[in-house]
Amino acid sequence: MLERIRIVLIGTSHPGNIGGVARAMHNMGLTDLALVAPRCEAISADSISRASGADTLVHSAQVVDSLEEAVSDCSLVVGASARSRTLPWPMMTPRALGERLPEELQHSESRIALVFGREDSGLSNAELQRCHAHVHIPTNPDFSSLNLAAAVQVLAYECRLSWLSHQDQPASDDDEVQPLATHEELEHYFAHLERTLIAIGFHDPATPRQLMARLRRVTLRSRPERMELNILRGILSATEKAAGKVAMGQRSSDESSSDNHH
Incomplete structure (x- = not known):
């Protein structure tokens, strides 16, 4: 279970924090580290020193340009958030996250990403x-700022507790568990959905009024399986096709009307 939990750091500005995160992960048995557009050199004397023996994770960390690349194969993406947002997203505590992991990872293809933002501004x-959801560490409101490695340590600890408590339980039969849609598959679906809504005149990109954000929220909250998402995309394709036929018929009617006038 722990092997399929990925820690994702976005825009890290100090190499020592990367090393500190590697140490926190290694303490709890996590091994998968991804760095998104780091603003510092990932492998340096500072990162190796702060890793305190966990420098293998620093050297093996995947460095990518975007969040999408870092989590494309993940079926659950959880962002560490310290602030409430204008559009509320499902929020959980670190303990609730840990309790959720066994069910999320019951299929051998499932992978989870825990995403942490920049030291100075967090996640956008x-x-x-x-x-899919946000996790909030309930710190002292009078002194709520956490060091990046400390935040990772808290979540990694809850992941390990969950793993330890489920070690003796029998594994689920993969044939009975349908794989959830990955982040990449969901992003393709959202692009397809927006394109279709524009085509049928339901969505105007110039005045979105958070429509796509709200549709994202309801879809991510439902955790669709891959097969279910394929069905939804099939419906969108059929809708696009039908909309195209209607538009073509309308053009033919207009042309016919124009010819009659002449």
């Missing part, structure tokens, strides 16, 4: 909207 609204 756009990044948070690409997460």
